[in-house]
Amino acid sequence: MHGLGVNPGDGKVYVATHDGVYRIEAPGKATRVGTSRQDTMGFTVIGKNTFLGSGHPAPDEGGPAHLGLIESTDAGVTWQRHSLAGEADFHVLEYAHGTVYGYDSTSATLRVSTDKKTWDDRARLAAADIEVHPTDPNTVLATTEQGVVRSTDGGRTFRPTSGGTLQMLLAWPTTVSLYAVDPAGTLSVSVDGGNTWKAISTIPGGRPQAFEAVDQRRLLAVTGEGIYESRDGGATFTQLLPLSQ
Structure with missing residues (x-):
């Protein structure tokens, strides 16, 4: 998934x-x-x-x-x-500020479009996920093997965040609630745009496959064993659907 x-x-x-x-x-x-x-x-x-x-x-x-x-x-x-x-x-699509941000796996390129037809090719990088700031279209984060990297020019260039923590999946529902899931399924939150992280819980089911924040409290995740939902900002998760093996 x-x-x-x-x-x-x-x-x-x-x-x-x-x-x-x-x-x-x-x-x-x-x-x-x-x-x-x-x-x-x-x-x-x-x-x-x-x-x-x-x-x-x-x-x-x-x-x-x-x-x-x-x-x-x-x-x-x-x-x-x-x-x-x-x-x-x-492999990744985000829609924010009337703009599509897409990570194209064929070229390892972040591509951006305001009309879904014409595209501006921006940075080349090996990323597992991208996320766009809720209010600032120029701030884009990406998860890489070196940690979370940040762009302040709409994805044209990226630099490491000061946190340096290895994360896999991101969701940014509000300016003060940036969520991340690492490869082991540990859910963390950052209130400073990814500079520092606080672990919240471990999502059940092993390695994460997909992650989304509906809002600051409601989180959705797919892991190796099922689809899970939290209604309390990630403190606890319940299974919505088991995945057949």
């Missing part, structure tokens, strides 16, 4: 997988949305019933091997191709 989020249109959690997009109907129950089994890599919810994605077509679907940027306006039932088909495979 590569990404997840809550759709404001129905309040449900949606999860992007190697086998299409699924909606969690209730604890322990999920349904694939639509008929496509596309490998949805990058995924983000940007509005009511509106998702952005990337990845690869299903084996029985035609077209180029890389989907580029695709969008659904019916909660994942159908998808339309916007740009970079055959060129980009976004």
Whole structure:
């Protein structure tokens, strides 16, 4: 599983997988949305019933091997191709300040678009995740093998943060609540933009696969054993859906 989020249109959690997009109907129950089994890599919810994605077509679907940027306006039932088909495979997609920030795995490049069609190629770096400041479009963070790095020029250049802590996944719902998950599943929070971290808890289920903050209190995570939710800022987690092995 590569990404997840809550759709404001129905309040449900949606999860992007190697086998299409699924909606969690209730604890322990999920349904694939639509008929496509596309490998949805990058995924983000940007509005009511509106998702952005990337990845690869299903084996029985035609077209180029890389989907580029695709969008659904019916909660994942159908998808339309916007740009970079055959060129980009976004493993991370973020939407903030009316702008798409995408990490293209084919070129290890942060690419940015304000219209979903034309792109500005910015820094090249090996990143597991990217996150954009809630109020400042020029501040972008990325997780790397050297620790969290920060850009103050919209992702054109990056420098190490003073924290130096190895993190894997990020979520930044408010200016004073930057969440991070390390490779072991330890959840931490930073109130100073990633300079220092305070451990909160360990997310159940082993190595994390995806992470999202709906708001300052509600967090979602996918690990090796299931999809988990916290309603108390990460202090405790409950399982929404077990993952079959």
